[in-house]
Amino acid sequence: MRAAVLHEIGQDKLEVLDDVEGTGFGPGRVRIRVRATGLCHSDLSAMSGVLPQPGPFVPGHEGAGEILEVGEGVSRVKPGDRVVVCWLPACGACPACRRGRTELCLAGFMNAGTPNFRRPGGDVFGFAGTGTFAEEVVVDAGCAVPIPDDVPFDIAALIGCGVTTGLGAALNTADLQAGSSVAVIGCGGVGISAIQGARLKGAAEIVAVDPVASRREAALRFGATRAVSPDELPDAKQQVTGGEGFDYVFEVVGRSATARTAYENTRRGGTLVIVGAGAMDDFLQLNMFELFFDEKRILPSLYGGGDVLRSYERTIALWRAGRIDLEGLITHRVPLTEINEALDQMRTGTALRTCIEI
Secondary structure, three states, rough: EEEEEOOOOOOOOOOOEEEEOOOOOOOOEEEEEEEEEEEHHHHHHHHHOOOOOOOOOOOOOOOEEEEEEOOOOOOOOOOOOOOEEEEOOOOOOOOHHHHHHHHHHHHHHOOOOOOOOEEEEEEEHHHHHHHOOOOOOOOEEEEEEEOOOOOOOHHHHHHOOOOHHHHHHHHHHHHHOOOEEEEEEEEHHHHHHHHHOOOOOOOEEEEEEOOOOOHHHHHOOOOOOEEEHHHHHHHHHHHHOOOOOOOEEEEOOOHHHHHHHHOOOOEEEEEEEEEOOOOOEEEEEHHHHHHHHOOOOEOOOOOOOOHHHHHHHHHHHHHHHHOOOOHHHHEEEEEEHHHHHOOOHHHOOOHHHHHHHH
């Protein structure tokens, strides 16, 4: 089958090959025909080495498609079912799962070090244990979450990561209070989803912060009350909060510098939500006095900070009701053969989300 492969960590181009084979099918596993996958900034971070990932590997973790085959013991799905790929499945039995914090389950990470694919030259891994930049993928049955027939594959793919992450940061992690002031730093697909979540929770002011003009314009369409460049954030803070700082600030970039900016723009007693996935050697510096004196809450948000399957269901319900716009997030649709052009668009910030049609 065809798949887009990164041969070495640090390369910025993928090679679309037709000699890739899915591996690992057996009891408890399923084989999925991928129909659509989203291009997420985390894929770029894995390619560059910011996020840990063995290579060579097939990127992609936002995918949706159809079940082709199920292994022994799999009863939740059957061939022909439409599914979204969940890159962080819950085992249901560990302490985190028993607490209802399935996003903290580590079972899914156990498969990240096992190759998902094979080529004549050797094994190939899948990003986050999946690898959806391929025509087919073999994953644990828990990674295949059934979706209703009325949910298009491109919409389902977005729900698989970016939308769930951004919405959940506002709805689950922050649990925003109505009438609050909000700043969202980083307005790609995840940041836009956080903006939509803040709007749903009744935020009075939502300031979108991004250096790319097209993303600032998009943020206004999705519910931001104003959009500014990073240099304009101090003026926005003064105008919206009288200089006190925002009730909630979402950092959706994954860098210590922007996290520090987010902290400084959060009011005393306010909430900073860390959504961006950053590098292990990038450290955020805070002094002990400000931590004590300002009493700001710092809340990391992994995969939306809540039960993943319930979050999927909630997102679909909100989309059906017209309360959130998912179609508008997809600004580019390209075939797998044009994936390098899509990567360039993501790097330059000209695309909120690109749908790769496979």
